[in-house]
Amino acid sequence: MTAAGASPSERRREIARLLPYAGPGPLAAAVALNLVAGLLPAGFIVWTSVMLAEVAAPAAGRPADLAATATALGLAVGAYIAQQVIVPYQAALGEIIARRVDGRCARRLMRAALADAPMAVLEREDVLSGLGDARDGLGRLPPTPGEAVAGALTLIARYTQLAGAVVLIGIMLSPVAAVVAAATALVIRHGQRGSLGRLGALWRELAGPRRRVAYLRGTGTAPTAAKEFRTLGLIDWYERRHRQDSREYLGALWAGRRRILFWPFVGYTLVGLAGGAALLLWLGRSAALGGLGLLEISIVLQAALVAVRFGTFFPESDVQTQYGLNAYEALETFEEVARRGAGETPRGDLPAAGLPRHGIRFEGVRFGYGRGRTVLDGLDLELPAGSSTAIVGLNGAGKTTLVKLLARLYDPDQGRIAVDGLDLRGLDPRDWQRRLAVIFQDYVRYELSAGANIGLGAPDALTDREALLAAARRAGALEVVQALPGGLDTPLSRQYAGGRDLSGGQWQRVALARAFLAVERGASVLVLDEPTAQLDVRAEVEFFDRFLAITGGLTTVIISHRFSTVRRADRIAVIEHGRVVEQGDHASLLRSGGRYAGLFNLQARRFGPGSDGVR
Numbered sequence: 001m002t003a004a005g006a007s008p009s010e011r012r013r014e015i016a017r018l019l020p021y022a023g024p025g026p027l028a029a030a031v032a033l034n035l036v037a038g039l040l041p042a043g044f045i046v047w048t049s050v051m052l053a054e055v056a057a058p059a060a061g062r063p064a065d066l067a068a069t070a071t072a073l074g075l076a077v078g079a080y081i082a083q084q085v086i087v088p089y090q091a092a093l094g095e096i097i098a099r100r101v102d103g104r105c106a107r108r109l110m111r112a113a114l115a116d117a118p119m120a121v122l123e124r125e126d127v128l129s130g131l132g133d134a135r136d137g138l139g140r141l142p143p144t145p146g147e148a149v150a151g152a153l154t155l156i157a158r159y160t161q162l163a164g165a166v167v168l169i170g171i172m173l174s175p176v177a178a179v180v181a182a183a184t185a186l187v188i189r190h191g192q193r194g195s196l197g198r199l200g201a202l203w204r205e206l207a208g209p210r211r212r213v214a215y216l217r218g219t220g221t222a223p224t225a226a227k228e229f230r231t232l233g234l235i236d237w238y239e240r241r242h243r244q245d246s247r248e249y250l251g252a253l254w255a256g257r258r259r260i261l262f263w264p265f266v267g268y269t270l271v272g273l274a275g276g277a278a279l280l281l282w283l284g285r286s287a288a289l290g291g292l293g294l295l296e297i298s299i300v301l302q303a304a305l306v307a308v309r310f311g312t313f314f315p316e317s318d319v320q321t322q323y324g325l326n327a328y329e330a331l332e333t334f335e336e337v338a339r340r341g342a343g344e345t346p347r348g349d350l351p352a353a354g355l356p357r358h359g360i361r362f363e364g365v366r367f368g369y370g371r372g373r374t375v376l377d378g379l380d381l382e383l384p385a386g387s388s389t390a391i392v393g394l395n396g397a398g399k400t401t402l403v404k405l406l407a408r409l410y411d412p413d414q415g416r417i418a419v420d421g422l423d424l425r426g427l428d429p430r431d432w433q434r435r436l437a438v439i440f441q442d443y444v445r446y447e448l449s450a451g452a453n454i455g456l457g458a459p460d461a462l463t464d465r466e467a468l469l470a471a472a473r474r475a476g477a478l479e480v481v482q483a484l485p486g487g488l489d490t491p492l493s494r495q496y497a498g499g500r501d502l503s504g505g506q507w508q509r510v511a512l513a514r515a516f517l518a519v520e521r522g523a524s525v526l527v528l529d530e531p532t533a534q535l536d537v538r539a540e541v542e543f544f545d546r547f548l549a550i551t552g553g554l555t556t557v558i559i560s561h562r563f564s565t566v567r568r569a570d571r572i573a574v575i576e577h578g579r580v581v582e583q584g585d586h587a588s589l590l591r592s593g594g595r596y597a598g599l600f601n602l603q604a605r606r607f608g609p610g611s612d613g614v615r
């Protein structure tokens with residue numbers, strides 16, 4: 001990792017240490033190419049000066065030497081063309097070297113994060129923030145839309161410069177020469193941007209492999225992955241996989257670049273050559289015929305070079321304008337999809353205040369995600385107001401999907417959900433969602449303070465510390481909060497100064513506190529998806545003792561695979577094949593000896609003879 005605030009000499013030493021990562025071939029080629037690129041302008045100056053001296057010879061009393069003039073002109077043109085030809089090779093070599101060096105640095109970072117650093121070190125705040133910086137720095141972030149705009153503005157300077165040069169050629173040499181200069185510049189420029197546009201398309205085409213490499217690099221340098229990588233012995237495999245996928249991606253990228261860039265480059269170089277040569281010859285001829293003085297020659301020569309050079313790459317704008325807008329285009333596409341989706345979704349406007357008074361009914365609900373398989377298929381279910389309903393079913397049965405429909409994150413394809421007889425689609429969705437307090441299985445662990453993690457259950461209570469602590473107490477999270485060095489103000493992430501991370505069960509209590517705060521602030525339907533999955537047995541028992549007291553009078557839905565959780569509900573519904581196949585209370589379902597009894601007995605057996613499956 002680069003030391004922060006390294007001095008210039010330290011930075012030079014660091015670059016010297018990184019140079020070998022480029023590999024001997026690219027390194028030698030880059031040194032040679034850059035030496036030549038550095039010498040060519042000197043050659044150009046010398047040969048154009050020789051040419052000028054020869055042109056001025058008659059004025060100095062010497063006879064004009066046409067052969068020497070032509071040789072100097074030829075060498076000057078050659079030096080100029082060579083400079084132009086070298087530019088893209090310099091850029092390509094630079095890219096190869098940057099990729100190789102970054103690749104080696106990323107592998108070093110992965111190894112350091114996954115294999116070398118002790119876990120205790122990986123949990124230190126300063127180390128985590130340094131690791132975050134290193135990952136971001138190696139992220140090869142594309143230019144942003146803002147950079148595209150700034151880059152586009154710099155084109156004003158480029159085009160003004162061209163216009164000035166063309167006008168000067170028109171005045172000093174001839175209008176036709178000015179047209180030749182302008183046409184040469186614009187044709188090359190058009191070709192250059194066209195190639196870059198096709199490269200942009202290639203970049204989009206390779207989005208999948210690029211994302212995979214970025215993912216591998218991201219997880220491989222994330223401290224959270226280190227535990228599993230070490231214990232499973234995945235480090236060597238992971239490195240190989242990263243190298244192989246990187247090679248495949250870069251192979252496809254470079255092949256595409258060669259295909260897109262080579263022939264256009266040759267073609268437009270020839271156009272530049274022809275246009276530049278025509279202008280120089282025109283100038284030489286006019287000068288030889290004595291029609292131009294040194295001043296005019298010098299002005300036209302430099303203006304012609306401005307025009308011909310115009311067609312090449314503009315580092316201050318081209319990449320920015322080509323790639324910077326990708327994020328913006330993605331944003332616009334997303335907005336459009338969102339707008340269309342919102343337009344197709346009925347948006348009711350009935351107020352939801354006070355609902356449900358009687359109950360919520362799923363009536364013949366059929367639903368599938370997109371074109372995927374049908375998840376719920378004619379599901380009928382009643383959730384009486386003021387009572388608790390537990391939903392049981394195997395993995396993938398559709399329990400969470402049912403909650404998503406209830407929260408109006410999706411609408412049924414067929415059938416309806418009725419709240420006190422009103423179709424859910426007729427209610428104002430935001431208003432209805434405020435009536436719900438839902439904690440999903442994959443609830444969000446906000447990298448914010450403990451207080452905010454609770455307070456986001458009802459944003460208007462974010463600053464009400466009493467309310468936050470009361471919600472924490474109800475969820476059994478008070479001792480978690482009190483043990484934090486800054487209490488409610490402690491950031492729940494080690495990436496921040498004074499931050500702490502929580503255990504899975506502690507996080508779950510904080511998420512429950514969030515839901516209880518929402519209930520406290522007016523939500524009347526509490527939905528908990530696997531609320532106790534990460535709680536220890538004692539915490540689970542405590543949770544349910546409190547839960548029954550807290551939720552009395554509320555409409556609650558609990559999804560759980562733990563029968564100790566489920567059995568306490570007023571009603572239990574078993575979902576299978578997209579429908580409710582059984583419902584009733586724990587005792588009646590056990591008596592009936594059906595699906596629920598089967599699952600219950602299976603779990604009970606797992607925990608030994610005599611166990612009632614409570615865990």
Ligand SMILES: Nc1ncnc2c1ncn2[C@@H]1O[C@H](COP(=O)(O)OP(=O)(O)OP(=O)(O)O)[C@@H](O)[C@H]1O
Pocket residue numbers: 369372375393394395396397398399400401402441
């Ligand atoms: N966003 C989604 N897009 C496509 N399919 C999905 C999506 N979410 C869930 N599914 C699919 O819908 C089915 C039901 O998923 P759901 O999460 O509702 O099951 P579940 O009963 O809650 O399972 P679990 O007990 O494992 O939590 C699964 O086959 C799942 O793959």
